[in-house]
Amino acid sequence: MKAFVTGGAGFIGSNLCERLLAEGWEVVAYDNLSLGRLEFVRDFPRDHFRFVEADLLDLGRLEAEMAGADIVFHMAANSDIAQGRRQTDVDLKHGTIATYNTLEAMRRTDVAKLVFASSSAVYGEPTLMPTPEDYGPLLPISFYGASKLASEGLVSAFVHNFGLQAWVFRFGNVVGRNGTHGALVDFIRKLKRDPKRLEILGDGKQAKPYLYVSEIIDGMLYGYKHAAESLNVFNLACPGATTVDFIAARIVAAMGLQNVCFEYSGGARGWPGDVPQVRLDTSRLAALGYRTRLDSDQAAAKAADVLVAQYGRDE
């Protein structure tokens, strides 16, 4: 099997490429290196792995590189959610239009299977928690969430009109090795600059489900193998949630720091567009037999250790 992984040098993409290679797949990673890093994929064995540095907005190149693949894993996105407010077209371009190009390239090259990394951000601030996949209305509060919703709509239209088959996973927060964004990485960067104080966006009580990156990959591959509808939509997270305060404390401990002063920016949400409370109903994928091994706090704690080891020293 030959997989084409968009965002293949990014956080989830690089971990996914490594897993697919370990399972004997042939893999092409396509990444513009805007967020991804060459070092994340540099050591993969070259006999079954090819890296293409190119942009999803270049449809001609995308089509040429995708030809011959059996399945596309579309992991590329602007994962810096707060950026969408500062530059309102970044998620339109690198989320929505990039997804359109990925689907159009699939149509043109007859690649029929897609695994797509969507997000719980499509739910906005739901009145029902844990939130199931059939929740409505879908009113995202971030430009990132809007682009994931737009991308899901495009996946659905391509599936219906051109016979594609797709697995859409709405991720909770994903953490682990090669993470490039999010609270854990932010805290490490801030504490490296100033080990005495830590600015925490919001009130620290925001709580979301964290899933370790290897388990996100387990879940995607499990869903892909066990769900056979033309369009399959799953929440992919663990039950429960972890607070920002818990994460801050774990990062401080992993870095061996003491007497760090936590300074809260205040307010329930970290920034406009941040959803402060997320709980996902994961029973649909569980009904197929998939369960995470780590709970949310365990995943966050493991990621704190791993990321401090990866980034916590002088780079």
Add this chain to the structure above:
Amino acid sequence: MKAFVTGGAGFIGSNLCERLLAEGWEVVAYDNLSLGRLEFVRDFPRDHFRFVEADLLDLGRLEAEMAGADIVFHMAANSDIAQGRRQTDVDLKHGTIATYNTLEAMRRTDVAKLVFASSSAVYGEPTLMPTPEDYGPLLPISFYGASKLASEGLVSAFVHNFGLQAWVFRFGNVVGRNGTHGALVDFIRKLKRDPKRLEILGDGKQAKPYLYVSEIIDGMLYGYKHAAESLNVFNLACPGATTVDFIAARIVAAMGLQNVCFEYSGGARGWPGDVPQVRLDTSRLAALGYRTRLDSDQAAAKAADVLVAQYGRDE
């Protein structure tokens, strides 16, 4: 009050401009005339009306023309749903990106209020009918529906991040004077070419709620005046539905034809992306006090008479 109407020379837009002018508004109509027609707005009194022939994809021009408006009515879209399958980026460009540009121009020019013409196409093929506004999942089957869903997500993100206020109306089928697409106009065109036979896409049993264009405008203005949330989402249709067969018979009668042979292309849907059965739960807007005067069959029958008078003779 000064209104900026995108798609202002189109079907719904031109009717809306006429209404707003009659109610004493100042109106700017912005339209690229790809589907709109200059004749629809040519006779409006020039002291309170200005027409701009320009494209929503030209953000600089859009921003310049929008400046000073109190409210935007965003009616522009590619209303030819079947076209999206033949040219998969037409709804991305003239739906999603056009809506992004409209919202971004509002942000840049400090226009704080938006009325947006969405569509029941966001529901795809719902398992619950009549379908309420909080139905999920939203899995559109047409590129048009995907672009309306993407646009709703963008509206929601701009509302949340930049303090806009928006009224989103998910239309059923809209019919009436200046119609440019849809079964009624198609049947008139076909019967003018050949008054002996009429090709009907699908099996003729497709049934959807039809609303006369003046009542869509009533409903939008009613919702705008009576709903005060930052983001207000309403189905806008009448209860019930009208079959394609009913419409075909009414067009034939209005044109004074007899012994027309109906030739069905067959299948439950007219074309890939066509949703054959639509019923909308209209109780949310009804709870505010809005009710349509015409039922679906009455609206379709009236539109048949009006459109045959407008287009049924040699143009």
